[in-house]
Amino acid sequence: MFAEAQVKKGRKFDQVIDGARTVFMREGYEGASVDEIARDAGVSKATLYSYFPDKQHLFLAVLQSECAQQAEVEFLMGTRELSVEETLHVVCKTLMTFILSRFGQDMFRLCVAEAQRFPELGRTFYDSGPQKWGRKIVQFLDSPRAREVLSIEDTGLAADQLAQLCRTDLMLKVLFGIEKDPSEEEIDRVAAEAVKTFLARYRRTA
Amino acid sequence: MFAEAQVKKGRKFDQVIDGARTVFMREGYEGASVDEIARDAGVSKATLYSYFPDKQHLFLAVLQSECAQQAEVEFLMGTRELSVEETLHVVCKTLMTFILSRFGQDMFRLCVAEAQRFPELGRTFYDSGPQKWGRKIVQFLDSPRAREVLSIEDTGLAADQLAQLCRTDLMLKVLFGIEKDPSEEEIDRVAAEAVKTFLARYRRTA
DNA sequence: GACAATGTAAACCAATCCGTTCAGTTTCGG
DNA sequence: CCGAAACTGAACGGATTGGTTTACATTGTC
Known part of the structure; x- marks a missing residue:
């Protein structure tokens, strides 16, 4: 920088x-x-x-x-115990919990505000936040275990869509102070709906 | 205020x-x-x-x-000429074009930055922006014409999901300066993918 | 062309800002 | 226990801040 x-x-x-x-x-x-x-x-x-x-x-x-701290969020996608659907659900909940956390919100707010004044900051945040999550999800979507169940042409876009579905409603509400602390149930519901929509599109049919 | x-x-x-x-x-x-x-x-x-x-x-x-200006964006969802799918595509493109515009980005950035210091600002922005769009989309999803083709339990959530899918990738990239001006084609593609995913979940089957 | 409303330019205020300086104190390794 | 490195507290300078005031110019209307 x-x-x-x-x-x-x-x-x-x-x-x-x-x-x-x-x-x-x-x-x-x-x-x-x-x-x-x-x-x-x-x-x-x-x-x-x-x-x-x-x-x-x-x-x-x-x-x-x-940002470095942000990047260290660890994933538990390796867990073979869970089905692909369950894994996706866990991924969504993990991502949502992070996005909606005090830390995640503060980081987002500050980086959005100052990305203009400090251009390289925008890049750094994007790389260690959204980009990093995107890669992790892609990695899972590309895994043999997932490929067995899913049929995806563009895994990058699919991963972004999934992440985006995780931001449904709650993120903006928290960001603008409409809702303070989403309950576990709310998060769970949005995550479940995200997975449902995602699978409706990408679940292997043939 | x-x-x-x-x-x-x-x-x-x-x-x-x-x-x-x-x-x-x-x-x-x-x-x-x-x-x-x-x-x-x-x-x-x-x-x-x-x-x-x-x-x-x-x-x-x-x-x-x-915010008032933001709220005056008009919709062309009444157009009977278009199919439901085509209408959704137009809605997505319209929303995306607004979100990715200089004006939309500046508003978002500023309101995110200052929603803490001016709590009522957050509410005002949310109401005249995301909320307003949400209502409009719900209104369409609830219309008889749409109901004929779609099967949705929670139209509010579905509308939010659609709007959220419109933000896929491009919004964060523009917000953090990774990409300057998304081309018409990029927007068109993301919009098409958003509609595809949305319909995969909500298109009436029975 | 007069009169009141509206706008200007500049000086001015107290407060705050970032950044520096310096004489003196604390800390800590050898 | 000594000496160097790290830290303190407070003061300082120059610039800028939000906001006020004053003495003068422009505007539009009847």
Whole structure:
């Protein structure tokens, strides 16, 4: 993103990142003041500026660390115990739970807001979020076990459709504050409907 | 939203709104300065403040006017010339074209970013955007003409699924700057695939 | 052509912003 | 226990912020 000649020199590095994440997520980039970040991090402003040359670099460091975290979500698609249909259901629920989580929502909000000002941020987020999930799903759809049951010409598009079906209704509602915390049942229902629609299209018939 | 005792007194009202829209869309709420807005609007700051008591009210006035505009998108679903399938395709293309337009993207970005700071904004946007489209689609799905061909238990959810399928891939890509201007063909393809998946699930069989 | 409404340009305010500086304190390895 | 590295707290500078005010210009109407 920028050249990162900056190295972690001291013991309060994590405090700074943590405080910055908190404040940036709450206030956005422009809304967050460096003084507030330093205060929240329990660190002097001089210390903060010894780690990062300026506000932008701090911001990008935070977001990149978060994106990395985002990418580490693990999948349990290998489980042979479950049928393909059940596996899809689990995948949908996992994805939805992540998308609707506080963390997922905050990340999405902040990256959408600032992708203009920091173009490379948009790419980073997309790659470590939606793209990563897409690949994982494709990987499953392409597996022999899935191919046995499914008939898909374009697995990339199918995966995107499935992910998109997982965002039905609830995502926008949470994003715009219409609904606060979707219940387990709501998530389960939307996931089930997503799988149903997906299978209606892609289940092997012949 | 706020009490709107403010009345349009003068001839430069529209200039102010236009300038404010431009700058807010480009810079976000915190990033936009009132001086910049006045400059861009070709209006003195005193004039601006004679229309709006403060920056917040100006911001909300802009967004509400935009939401109203958003709501006025008209549908051509009445066209009896087209089959249900063709109608769905047109609906998807219309929705996608709007979602992927500069205007649609800017609105979405700004409202996502500020829905936290201005809770009622989130509601307003959702109502005049996604909600409105949802209702229109439901209205069509419930029409006798559509019912003849489709078999849907929950038309609300089905409508949301269709809308969600329209966002497949392209929306996130545009939102995060991975793709700039989706071609007509790309849109057409995603729309066609959306309809295909939708019909696979909801086309009447018996 | 006069009168009131509307708009302008600029100075002005207090507050806040980012980023720097510095004298002094804490921490910690050897 | 010493010396260097890390950290602090507070002050500072220059710029910018949202918002007000003032003295003057333009507009449209009767």
